[in-house]
Amino acid sequence: MHRKARQASKLAAVALVGYTNAGKSTLLNILANASVFAEDQLFATLDPTTRKINLPNGLDVLVTDTVGFVQKLPHHLVAAFRATLEEVIQADLLIHVIDASHPQQEEQSNAVFKVLSELKAADKPILTAYNKIDKADSKVIERLLRAEDSVAISARTGQGIEQLNRLIEEKVKPVVVDMEFLIPYNDSGILSQLYEQATVQSVEYCEDGIHVRAELPSEKQTRFNSFVIGDV
Ligand SMILES: Nc1nc2c(ncn2[C@@H]2O[C@H](COP(=O)(O)OP(=O)(O)OP(=O)(O)O)[C@@H](O)[C@H]2O)c(=O)[nH]1
Numbered sequence: 001m002h003r004k005a006r007q008a009s010k011l012a013a014v015a016l017v018g019y020t021n022a023g024k025s026t027l028l029n030i031l032a033n034a035s036v037f038a039e040d041q042l043f044a045t046l047d048p049t050t051r052k053i054n055l056p057n058g059l060d061v062l063v064t065d066t067v068g069f070v071q072k073l074p075h076h077l078v079a080a081f082r083a084t085l086e087e088v089i090q091a092d093l094l095i096h097v098i099d100a101s102h103p104q105q106e107e108q109s110n111a112v113f114k115v116l117s118e119l120k121a122a123d124k125p126i127l128t129a130y131n132k133i134d135k136a137d138s139k140v141i142e143r144l145l146r147a148e149d150s151v152a153i154s155a156r157t158g159q160g161i162e163q164l165n166r167l168i169e170e171k172v173k174p175v176v177v178d179m180e181f182l183i184p185y186n187d188s189g190i191l192s193q194l195y196e197q198a199t200v201q202s203v204e205y206c207e208d209g210i211h212v213r214a215e216l217p218s219e220k221q222t223r224f225n226s227f228v229i230g231d232v
């Protein structure tokens with residue numbers, strides 16, 4: 001595959017950030033139908049874990065669970081935390097998970113932002129997921145939701161997850177690749193698939209087969225890989 005095409009097919013990276021015990025691992029579990037260790041203890045997660053999730057609009061993204069942020073990092077966690085920082089720096093989108101039922105949620109949220117600015121990651125696109133609304137005060141939630149790009153969820157009950165997915169979809173634009181294909185005449189079904197799934201720009205019937213130029217979302221590229229002859 002050509003270098004440009006390979007780069008373009010890279011999936012968007014989303015990192016779950018937030019204070020320790022906010023519910024990041026529980027959220028990853030529900031987003032990915034996975035089983036990531038989640039526990040009511042501080043620092044249940046010691047390694048970043050990444051899962052591919054398929055959004056309702058068909059787009060695949062990589063979501064990484066990270067080590068919880070705190071005000072003062074215990075010494076034995078420094079190495080684990082470093083791996084998390086790398087994930088945060090590489091991410092295209094951050095989801096800040098906040099325990100909306102916690103009395104110190106504001107301090108916790110500030111501590112998270114402090115770390116993000118130290119990483120120079122405070123300017124990244126960010127969504128706020130107010131979690132644990134199943135046990136939070138509804139008046140508090142109402143007030144919190146006035147913030148931009150925020151959603152109220154319960155990673156435990158699944159409430160609000162659809163809305164969160166929709167917000168992620170809005171923030172993560174699908175990467176579109178512009179490719180040239182050569183389709184043999186006896187594989188012409190591929191052309192109709194391209195018409196369905198891509199924006200076909202030109203079709204030429206040549207001696208060696210059908211030459212097609214089309215734009216398609218990068219995550220759909222793989223199924224046509226064997227017909228790619230170049231990227232534009
Ligand atoms: N009631 C309620 N509890 C939740 C919710 N989400 C997570 N929890 C609980 O909160 C505790 C912490 O959840 P985790 O997912 O381990 O939190 P974390 O942010 O990954 O924590 P660290 O890995 O330590 O940073 C667990 O006991 C979860 O079951 C929720 O929406 N509602």
Ligand SMILES: [Mg+2]
Binds near residue numbers: 025026038066
């Ligand atoms: Mg965790």
